[in-house]
Amino acid sequence: MKKFVAVLSTTVLTLTLLSGCGQAAGQPKPETTKPAAGGNEAAKPEAEKNDVLAQFPAVKIPYTNDPNAVLAEYKGGKLVEKDFETFLRTINFLNPQQGASLQFADSAAIKDYVRQYTGTKILFDRADDTMKAAAMKQAEERFESYKKQYVERLDKKEENFTKMLEQQGLTKDDLLKQMQLIDSSIGVLEKGIDENALKQAYEKADKTQYTTASVRHILISTESRKPEEAKKLADDLLARLKKGEDFAKLAKEYTDDPGSKESGGLYENANVNDWVPEFKKAALTQPINQISDPPVKTDYGYHIIRVEKREVQPFEKAKEQMKQQELNKAYGNFISVELDKLVTKWNIPEVKPAAAK
CATH class of the missing domain: 3.10.50.40 (Chitinase A; domain 3)
Known part of the structure; x- marks a missing residue:
């Protein structure tokens, strides 16, 4: 739940989300999470079991709020509830497993998401037009990749994909703008990474x-x-x-x-x-x-x-991994140090305990 939004880059997520693969046994065990709502498969209504759209349900927001409520005010802009919910729906589209867990998010987790999304919006505003155009082109290519995967899972019918987007409260334009925002914010952070410094760090590093x-x-x-x-x-x-x-x-x-x-x-x-x-x-x-x-x-x-x-791996192969590590550090520093200097007011939604049951 606390994964940085910037690291939710569609670069990382593309073509990994619908495979249905479980946790690899050689990897560290994940923290235990509550199962998605729905219960035992055998107990589901027959109509739901036969509905191909049921496997990709809409995200369940664990609180209620006015769509026009302002969640954050910062120098140069603000974040309103309806835009934040579009972002949460986009997470559900890009990563259905993470989307399913959102219904169990507590106030602390929602606060993390609000802070991270606000930070991402601020970084997006710092991107130049060339960077934003490149991010949009990348978003369009990725959207088609996701669409192809979803159509395959939805009985190979494109009309089912259209219905699924409607069910999830999303449009293609929503998704393109969200992916552009995320990748543009990453582009801003990447500008601060010195490749020569990475190479020097590689030479000194433990090669394991x-x-x-x-x-x-x-x-x-x-x-x-x-x-x-x-x-x-x-x-x-x-x-x-x-x-x-x-x-x-x-x-x-x-x-x-x-x-x-x-x-x-x-x-x-x-x-x-x-x-x-x-x-x-x-x-x-x-x-x-x-x-x-x-x-x-x-x-x-x-x-x-x-x-x-x-x-x-030689440096040219290891470079991308090193960049990702530097992006984590840069984004973490931005969120923990710089963000609160830019935000003039927070209004984080409260999740009532009963809503998480």
Whole structure:
């Protein structure tokens, strides 16, 4: 809920939101969140289960407010409720999972969103016409990418996509303007990043920060079975692999990791820092094409791991990752230090406890 709006760049989000993939078992576990409203699938009305639009519902704002209420006044402008709600609806379109969580947002989370969106609007006002035009062109291209994904999920019918936008209270113009605003604000921050300074930082850095690996693994989970049962099954599979059985085939049959099951247990060219410590250590140190013996234990269970490739990204590849880190820092500093000097009045909506139930 506290992810910076600037880092909600459509650059990051494009083509990642509708895949339906779960959390990868090698990655840190997310915080537990409440499920989206709707309950058990079997308990849903038959009409809803058959309605393809039901899988992408409108965002539920966890409070009520006058559409013309002013949430923030700042030097040169203001943020009103109806514009803020359009932004929340846009989040729901760009990232349905995050949109579903908005109905459970408390006052602190809404405050974060208001502050971040206000900061993004201020940064947008600092963008020049060339930057805004480039951001709009990018927004139009991304809109078409999203539309293609949604149409595929909506029975391949474009009219269903049109109905979905209406259901979500959005227009194409709304979405283009919001994506342009976000990307323009990022462009303003990028102007302050010195590429020479990034290169110097890269030369001095611990190169594990920029190491990628292609790792194939089989997870035997301890969440669905006793630890000793998981260990025995992992050892049995390890023995079969040593005898020459196909790793990918066994992974598809036995792994408990939904994020890599269909790829035969493979995570390809992934940043090793995305994985939990034990998995990361194996990815960094295990000899190429050798199978972990014994299996690697993590909080998820036992992993049989084979590292198929490992490399340190050269600066030209690592540069974008470094820029993203600098953008995080720059935006965080802007929100925490500069924003309150520019805003003359806040009027954050209050979320009543009963509304979050």
